[in-house]
Each structure stands twice: as structure tokens, then as C-alpha cells.
Amino acid sequence: MGKYFCKRVVSAIPLLLVISFVVFMFIHMIPGDPARMIAGQDATKEDVEVVREQLGLNDPLLVQYGNYMKGLFTGDLGDSVKNGKTVVETIAPRMKPTIMLTISAMIWATIIGIALGIISAVFHGRSLDYIGMIIAISGISVPSFWLGLELIQGFSVALNWLPTGGLDSWQSYILPSLTMGAGIMAVLGRFTRSTMLETMREDYVRTARAKGLKETLVVMRHAFKNSLIEIITVAGLQIGGLLSGSVMAETVFSIPGLGRLLVDSINFRDYKVVQALLLFFAAEYIVINLIVDVLYGVINPKIRYN
């Protein structure tokens, strides 16, 4: 078990290094002159030079990379050209809204998605199954930004029950997290249903019934618990993508989070911020995948006890 854990962690490290390099190269992959793009079309040559010096683009590539990596470890990610603050100062206050939103979306989407999948599997072939699957496939087909807008239209404008944006109260979380969670709920619903259908066909489920166990317990204690391993893996992967999926919800609901910061920074050519955000999102995704992998090893007795 310890070996499994170490193997997973060790394999993630080179990936993280490569990712950091790719993100570093980001600025250099931009066609044209990034310094000029930041300084503006009608900036003088001197102004462009200042920006170039600021970005450190005059140093040889290796030195730049060295500084970049050093900066990563010391927490110095450069300065934002838009507001003059450091990148870290720009990003930090936006983290809480995004994380809160992600967690609230994650909670409802996982619970509802799994419940939907279980119900569909148990009532396989009957109306509840079809209804459940229609809901699920709609969830993955609907454009999340449109869903958000229609939710605003319905609940904020027409019914006036919930705020249209911002994050002032707990009610502000409802619509955005619904928007963010729809896709995940759908994916989890479909996946839960297919794993459950497989598990319920296994021999040990038949044994459980032969013992005289109540059907609800047969489904939950035997079939579902065994499907849980796979479900958690998929859920974990989805959640990893949630953080960056916040881009759409934050844009629609005007929430000052990381997603919207990314979009704004791209529009303002605030490349240092963009770099930092890309790195953050990618690293977070990799780390969550790693956690899910390890969790899988812990829960699955076949791996744990070998």
C-alpha cells in the first residue's frame, strides 16, 4: 500500500515540472511581441522597453526559467500590469469566492447525481429510469452559461426570489452553484447508473438476497458500496475540473473569482496573472487526480491488503 502511494506521488512530480515549463513557455508562444501588446499600439519604443524589462524578457531563456522557478518557490510571481499589485496580491482575494462556489456546487451535484444514478439503476427500464436519464443527458448537453442566464431570468428577474449576481448573501450561491453543478450532476448520474447496473448483476448481490436481506439494503450495502470506489474516482475527476469550470458561472453572475480573473487578465494581456492562474488550475487538477488515485487505493481492499 505504501508502495502504491509513493509510486503515484512520484509520477505526479515530473508532470508538474513539465506543466510549469509549458506554462512558462506560454508567454513565448504568443505570436508577435508580448511587450508591445501590453504597452499598447501607440506606446513609444522606450515604453515597450520598460515593459520588456519588467517582464524579464531580455534575459536569456534559461535565466528566465530559473527566475521563474525560483519565483514559484518563494511566492514571487511577478506583478500585475493592470493594477500594479503583485500577482499574488491580485489572485489571493479571488480565491475564496471561487473555492466556496466550487464546494457548494460539488456538494449538491454529487449528492443529486449519485441519487439519480441509483434510482435509475434500481428502476432500470421503467419510467423513473427514463426520466432520470433524460435529466442526466440534458445536464451534459445544456450550455452552462445559458442555464445561468435562464436561471437569472426565471428566479431573479421574473420571480425576484434570488439575487442576480455578486456574493453578498448565502442566497447568492444558489443559482451559480446550480449552474456550475449541472454538468457534473449529469455525468455522475450516468456513470453511477452504469456501474450500479453492472454491480447489481454480480453474484454476491444474489447471495445477499438469498440470505433474506431487504432489497434496499441489498442495493445500498452491497451494490452501491462496491460501486462507490468507481464513482468516487469519477466524481474526483469531475471536481478537479470544477475549479476552472467556474469561469462561465463567474462571468454570468459577476462573481469576483479566479475564473473571471482569468478572462479579464487575458483581455487585458496581463500575462503574468494568466500564467499564474493557468499553473494554479493545472496543478490543482493534477493534485486532485492524485488524491483520488490514492483514495482509490485506500478504499479498494484488493489494493490495500496486498
Added chain:
Amino acid sequence: MAQTNTNLDQNKFAAAEELPKAQSKVKEFTKKFMKRKTAVVSLIFILFIILMAIIAPFVVPYAPDQPDYTALLQGPSAAHIWGTDEFGQDVFSRLMVGSRLSLSCALIATVIGTAGGVVLGLIAGFYGGFVDSLIMRCCDVLFAFPDILLAIAVVAIIGPGMVNVMIAVAVFTVPSFARIIRSATISVKQSLYVEVARSLGCKNSRILFVHVFPGTIQSMIVNFTMRIGTAILAASSLSFLGFGANVTEPDWGAMLSLGRNYLNTAPHMVLFPGILIFLTVLAFNLLGDGLRDTLDPKMN
């Protein structure tokens, strides 16, 4: 012990009769497919939308860029079944003409991404070793970014515009295809390898494309269909964020982005583009599901 031994003989004859008849396979497939009504309806809808994309400019009631300053921001009516926008342009006509933009962008992007992924997957699976590792590591890097993020990153580098959106969507389509094709190639390769070793003089590339590739088609078809749906969503998301088409273009995502400004006063400007995107993606997903069920031997 009480099994009959001549079962084996019978099966040998049965197998000989089933030797590939490509036409009957296609017929069988069509018959099974026709049984799934949702898949058939989805296919019809998709064909209709594609038809629209082709002939729309000639059949729509209004020109897509024909302003009518007497009928600004009007809701659905007899004259304008889906209402008008802030320039008095007919929403329905714009959407139908816009299907050209949105669909072609998604289709081309998926085709390019699939082609790239297929080539990479075939090469990686067939040659194995260093080439395989290299390609798979690159895919891992691409996989390290969630879908939308990767597309946004690509657009951040190469700039906005429909063509760039196409490239971005193609880029994040590549790794998933590469992986699928690679594993299909590996399993096909393992079964054919003995034959290949015997039939000397057959160039590797020929084996690759003539023998290995057809075996992977099944896994590809379903994924391809569902990826088109993903591509439409991604492209319209990028357009909505302002990274895609110009807002004056009748691209579905761009229209939604514009309509957002008038959500209170003219909700139809958001409703109809959104419904259209939703239904189209839904159709592709249902079609993909139907194809998967039809092709799955366990279900029949």
C-alpha cells in the same frame, strides 16, 4: 462430463457461414439502429440543422443583417417568430444562418482533432517504445488541463477569432482520441501480429492503415459523435466569453453574449439561441448514445 461433444462441430460450421459479408453487417446495423427511436429522431434533427446550415441564406424570411429600426427588441410575433434583436434584425433568420458558422466550426474542429488524435494514437500503439511514451506524455500534459481551460489557454496565446476557436477545440479533442485509438491499436496489433509476421513484404504503414485502422473505427464513431456536441458547447462558450466570433456575426454563442445585455427587456434574445445550442448538442449526445448501444454486442 455430460456435455455433448459435437457442439464443437456444429459451431465450426456456423462460424464458416458467418464469414464477413459487409453488406449484411450494414443492414443489420441499420435495422438495430432504427429500433431506437430517440437516436433516429436525433439523427433527423441533426440532418435538418445541417440542411439549414447549407441552404439557410436562401430560405430564411429575412436577411441576417437586415436592420429594421421600427421593430427593435420585439418579442416573438407573427412577423418575427423568434423576435428581433437590438437592431431589429430577425433572430430566427440570424440563428439559421448562424448555424453555418457554429456547426462548421465545431465539425471542422472535431474532424481535425480526431484526425490528429487518430494518427498519433495509431503511431503510438503500433510502434510502441519511445515513440509511444513520448506521445503519451504529451497527451498527459494536455490532459492535465481541464477541457475549457485548455481551450481558453490556447485562445489566450493565439488570440481571438473563429479560426482560433477551431484550433483550440481541435487541440483538446486530440488527446482523448489518441488514447482510445492507441489502446484499440494495441489490441488489434496483438491479434494481427502473427499474421503480419507471416505475410512478409507488407509495409508497416500499409498494415497500419489498411488492417489496423478499420478495427478501431467502432470505438471512434461513438466518441466522434459525442465530441461534436462537446465542441459546439466549447465553441459557443468561447464565443460567449468574447474569444470567438465577432459579436456582429450570427454565431450562436456570440448572439447569446449580446443577448445577455438585454436579458431583462428582451429575454427572447437569450432564450432562442440557447435552446438551439441545447437541442443540437442534445441531439448529438443522444445519437452518440444510440450508436453506442447499437454497436455494443452485449445489448443485442
Added chain:
Amino acid sequence: MAEKLLEVKNLRTEFKRDKTWVTAVNNVSFSINRGEILGLVGESGCGKSVTSLSVMRLLARNSKISNGEVILNGTDLLKEDKKGMRNIRGREVAMIFQEPMNSLNPCMKIEKQLTEAILLHNDFSKEQAHQRAFDVLKSVGIPEPEMTLKSYPHQLSGGMCQRVMIAMAMSCEPELLIADEPTTALDVTIQAQILELMEEIREKKNTGILMITHDLGVVAEMCSRVVVMYAGRIVEEAPVKELFAAPKHPYTQGLIASVPKLGSGVESLPSIPGSVPDLSVMPKGCKFAPRCKYATDICREKEPELEVVNGIHKCRCHHFKELGKEA
């Protein structure tokens, strides 16, 4: 004095395939006495497993029992409601299956699986349940019960798993045990041990056992009476010695003849030509006729009745009087 434990009368089970109903078990009747082992023999697909699942009422949702009675200890199981059946399963009748490794939940410790069964039918405390689990594991010959209790199924061998299954089945002291191919997936030496264990259980607890198998060797060793099934019907029923000495049905004769015998010096193994017909395209008349070398016109026209031969021997064949060997 033989006491009737289970009586199955005219059981008919159908299942839905492609929108039509197909009969898997057709008019099957048999009985088992206390402390008796009845063998249910036949090829794959003859309906023996479906019969046992019908008795337990563990059929899939696309199946139905359309006719018959299943009387266990005076109660017709087919008339019981869901709650009633749940009470009976595990407590009055228990079942063990073919693949012991797959029949145990891979993610649950053995202890949990055993105590689950025990607590379902007994008002025990956790400690009492644990003790019963320990005792029952010991009684099936598991050398270190405590360690086994703390293990997961994948840590045990096939034979151990089947012992655990038997322990679980017997933990609430059922009067009837249904064993569906219990030794088919096990090594020959382990097979012998498991069969010995089952015989021990029969003797000590006077349990009636329905032994489902396709292995005539198992039948010869364990069963006191045998029922032979083909295409969902009983084609022969007899005490075991009589069946082997004087089989009356051509199918039974073929089965027995195809068992390899040491020292017989025969080059090729005799086999029954053809295969079991698909359930939806059953031939008219005797279902075995297409494969029977003695089939005549009447065999192809009219299905034979199950006739009693000499009080204890039954056969379903038009010609058994001429064909059947004499004891």
C-alpha cells in the same frame, strides 16, 4: 419414517425474451424428504438452476412463475409476500452457488457478511453474532476461524470461500439447503472435501439438500435419489443405484455412457449428437427426439407423459419399456 420437507408441484417458470415469453421450467414436480439429498441433473440450459431460483423466488424481474406450488414445511412459498419470503430465505431454506469467490462481497470482511446473515434471523447482540459466526466457521472445518473472520474474500482460496458460503448458509440452521453446482469451480481434491462436509451436515442436522449438478460422479457419491431434466422437463426420476444400473430414458443412458471409465480401453468417448434446442424453438412432440437414435414417428408427434415404472422409477419416453435396461 421419511418426512416430506419440500414438495414442488407442477412448477412452470417463464421469462421474457424479445417481447415473447419463453418457458424455462415446464411442469416440474419433485419432493425432498428431511435428511435426504436429491440430485437434479442435466446439461447447461436444461432449467435446473431456474428451478432452484424459482424455489427461492430469486428470479430476475423479467421472469415469472406462472403455475405450480412450492410447499416447504407446509407453507406454499409461491403465495408468500415479499416480507414473508425474506423471513424464509436464509432461515428455513438457504442456497449456495457455483462460484464461491464471486458469491462473496469482495469489499466486505467475512465477519460482516456472516453476522449480517445471522442478525437477520436471530435476535442476537453483536457479541453473540460474532460467537455464532466463529462457531459456524469452525464447524465447516476452517482451521483458524478468527483470522478468516477478519479477512476479505480475495485473501481466501476457492475451497475456503465455499466453506464460508456453506457456513453462511447453515448459520441460521435451515432445514433445506439448495446447492447449485457447489463443486464445479473447485479442484478435485477440494471437491471431495466440500462434498464430505455437506454429507456431514446432512447427517448431523438432518438437513434436506437439493444438489444441482451436471457431474454424475457427484450424483453417484452424494445423492439418494436423482431427477434428470432436459429442456425444462423432468425426463427421469429414480433412486440413485437404480438410475445407474437401469436407466430407462435414452438421454440418461447417453449421459451415463459418456462418463469416461478407467480401463475401459475405448478409443473415443461416446457422446450425444446435437445440442439442446433453443427455448423459443422447441420441437413438437418429445423434446429429445431430434437427438435420440431411437426416435420414431410417435416421438416426433406427441410429447410423452411422465410415467411411473415400478413405484419409485419415473420415465418420460414412449419406448422406455423396450429401451430401458433391466436392473
